[in-house]
Amino acid sequence: MQPYGLTRRDLLLKSAAIGAAVVVPSLSLAEAIDGWQRQQDAPLTPTAWDEIGPFYKRDTPHVTQLRKPGDPGLPVNIAGKVFDTRGNILSGAAIEIWQANHVGLYDLAGDAYRTTLVADAKGEYAFDSVMPGHYPGRVCQHVHFMITAPGNKPLTTQLYFATDPVFEGDPKKNYTRDPLIQSVDLVRPVTLAGDPKDIRAVVNFDIVLERL
Numbered sequence: 001m002q003p004y005g006l007t008r009r010d011l012l013l014k015s016a017a018i019g020a021a022v023v024v025p026s027l028s029l030a031e032a033i034d035g036w037q038r039q040q041d042a043p044l045t046p047t048a049w050d051e052i053g054p055f056y057k058r059d060t061p062h063v064t065q066l067r068k069p070g071d072p073g074l075p076v077n078i079a080g081k082v083f084d085t086r087g088n089i090l091s092g093a094a095i096e097i098w099q100a101n102h103v104g105l106y107d108l109a110g111d112a113y114r115t116t117l118v119a120d121a122k123g124e125y126a127f128d129s130v131m132p133g134h135y136p137g138r139v140c141q142h143v144h145f146m147i148t149a150p151g152n153k154p155l156t157t158q159l160y161f162a163t164d165p166v167f168e169g170d171p172k173k174n175y176t177r178d179p180l181i182q183s184v185d186l187v188r189p190v191t192l193a194g195d196p197k198d199i200r201a202v203v204n205f206d207i208v209l210e211r212l
């Protein structure tokens, strides 16, 4: 119940009307207040959690080129930004990444297809890899992420690909075929880039951490 039957938006409209708020001239009053309120009220939904799984290793090398020359499999560029729920970029966030190779095997003895990246001054990260293969015990292709940034809750999650045959072209309908997928938001579109002799997949995976 709001005090005196007024919502916070009503109060803001009234205070703006008596000159207590500054409004950007090109926006209507209601638009300006709605925008301000979105910023105050955690506009971004935190990225969904997903299991860490059994193949995590600490202290992996800081490399952006996980795909070595000659590695088989479909090359994939994965990139994104790290935000908090207020939409602030989190430069300096640590992003640990690990995945199977193109036939679904993890490197348990070494560090192939593993890295630790740091989000740059724009909150951005990027790496080159190959599309991970399916493997026994898991339904869908996936890449594991663990993200940590001061002032925010650490997150373990997994990235999935809308092109995975398991989804039969309709991830919204079929994402629950993998019982580990907590949210369809973790299934990201895949676009193809490059010329016919050098095709690569491109995937965006922006990440939102929940503030402590």
Ligand SMILES: [Fe+2]
Residues within 6 Å of the ligand: 053, 055, 100, 138, 142, 144
């Ligand atoms: Fe896995």
